[in-house]
Amino acid sequence: GPPALLSLMLANNETGAMQPVAEAAEIVHAASGVVHVDAIQVLGKVPFRIKDLGADLVSLSAHKIGGPKGVGALVLGADVQGLEPVLRGGGQELGRRAGTENVAGITGFGAAVAATMPTIVADMARVENLRNRLEANLRQTNDSVIFCESVARLPNTTLFAVPGLRAETAVIGFDLAGVAVSSGSACSSGKVQPSHVLRAMGCGPELAQSAIRISLGWSSSESDIEACLKAWKRLAGNLTKRDHETVPERF
Structure with missing residues (x-):
């Protein structure tokens, strides 16, 4: 039969954590499998260098860089056959x-x-400094958790949670303050479910349901961080309900 295909993200889109795709590719290739890496x-x-990923196929997308x-x-790798x-x-x-190629889009x-x-190096160093400042202030909230903070991750991504916080309510509160964030929850059949990524990491449902993702970009500024922190301080005081007898899971 056809070889097995393993598809991996180079970085997770919720936590920002970088994945060891080159190591995974070695294991898969040893078993005669094929590796696809989503590097979007x-x-x-x-x-990063595509050849250093060890993948047979790599996906990229223009919109992530303003295209x-x-x-x-x-x-495609030179040895990929039969697609x-x-x-x-x-x-x-x-x-x-x-079909006719989208020449304008490709250009x-x-x-x-x-x-x-x-x-890219200078721009992301600036963004990472903003992200670090943001996270330093988020840590001042009691019981706050910043996911994957101790591993290699994207310089612009923060996924944090506070037990007892209703993420969907917090997202609305941020929006009313003019700050765009996203919930770590996914909507399925009309019900808000905890992030499958956090559940797969072993995170309990209470913490997973309170996860909020903040992503920074090339246009993010010091004033944006100030506005975000101002909104968060107000929300944290109004929305967080803590049970001090419960010890939250930490990563």
């Missing part, structure tokens, strides 16, 4: 996706790469 979240944030939405790239076309018909895109992707890559 990392592009424009952390410099056009709906345009991506699939980088079926996404759309059958003409021979466009090396016979893998029929925009290339322009975004050319504009972003030369300044």
Whole structure:
């Protein structure tokens, strides 16, 4: 039969944690498997060399670096064989996706790469400093947890939680203050469920349901951090309900 396929994210989109994909690729290749790496979240944030990932296929997307939405790239290793076309018909895109190419979008992707890559280290160092300042203040909230803070992770991502906090309510409160954040929860069948990522990490439902993600970008500024912290201090005082007899899980 066909070889087994393992698909991994180079960095998790909720926690920002970087994954050891090169090590995983060695294990999979030893068993004659094929490895796909989703590097979309990392592009424009952390410099990396595609060949160092050890993957057979790597996915990238333009919108993560300010390029056009709906345009991506699939980088194939020289030994990859037998891929079926996404759309059958003409021979466009090396016979893998029929139909007229989005030339404007593809060109925009290339322009975004050319504009972003030369300044990625300096830009992300600035963003990481903002993120560190944000997290230093978040830690002042009793029982707060910042996930994956001790491992290699994206410089712009913070996923934090406080037991007893209703994340969906906090998201609305941030929004009313003009601050865009997201909940670590996923909506399924009309019910808010804890983040499957945090549950897979062994996090209990109370903490997982209170998780909030804050992502910074190239345009984020000191004043943005000030506004975020101001909103959080107000929300933390109004929304957090703690049970001091319960010891929260920590990562």
